[in-house]
Amino acid sequence: MRPTRKLRGALALEADLVDTLNSADAVTVFAPTDCAFAALDPATLDAALADPTGLLTQVLGLHVVAGRRLSSEDLASTSELETFTGAMLPVESDGNAITVGGGRARVVVPDIQTANATVHLIDQVMVPPAG
């Protein structure tokens, strides 16, 4: 299940976050695979696309930790991370798998290094709770 970055890139473009993510000095990204996006409830995706600076930014923001490149080892010894929107992201590790977002998303491919980010692929899109 090799994901492409096209869909994530397209959503970041919608939310006007491409430059923010590309030019940040060090970030950790929990990147949903394309399968994860495909599994997302269409109504939620539509709602996010209709609200690029609001809901879409909150959703994408939940997947980005600014200022640090965290390895899977770092994640294994962390219980909570502050994402760039300020929302807190719970992290759990049982020695085998790392899950984030309160057990909602599992890291399926960890530690992908890009020029400015450490990317961990996850199998679910994390959506902030309503309200």
Next chain:
Amino acid sequence: MRSSTGFPGPCISNPVGGDLVGHARWLGVLTRQLLDRARPRAGADQLVGRSVDGYTCGFPLSAAYDRDCIVAVGMNGEPLPLKHGLPARLVTPGLYGYIGSTKWLTELEVTTFDAFDQYWVRRGYADRAPIKTMARIDTPRSLERVAAGPVGGVAWAQTRGVEAVEVRVDDGPFRPVQLADALNRDSWRQWRFDWDAVPGRHTLTVRAVDGGGETQTETRADIVPDGASGWMSLVVTVE
């Protein structure tokens, strides 16, 4: 010999907000002086520069005459460093590096676009690639937590010059910001915005206006085939 300040242009792979762009003072010979001695035949329209490893750049022959295109042997007051093209390289303001700035130059060939496709054209890039007007925010850094303070960066529009840079905070209006003196029409210009920031998360967007009064395009273009475009924006948190 001719001294020229400018820079060889961003790399074609420079994305919006990227750092694949530099600024230097070059020393070299005007390419058109070499061409005067070579006497190009009528019908020639492309100048090809060939590198020691077979790499080729190619650009309109007219560019050798309508701007300070030089064969450079010195950079910033010193002999050209190996990394930057020792013993000689082309420097052509206004065109992306892959078009007009071959390093480790061994030969110049006068030919036509019909007869010859340079290295990157054969790989899907454009055969003409004037450098697009671009502005960049250098400080603060994206996603940084900062105290309220000034915002700054650079902007360029080679061969046209930068007339103005405008910054927008969140959904507010674009406002012109302070510019440093321009060295010439090819060099970049530093800009500064004394931001009276309210604490919280904000998006800063920047755009440049060139010497002809044209604002850089908001339309996002990818690196291929002829360079990235778009207004750079970034998100910061003011504490």
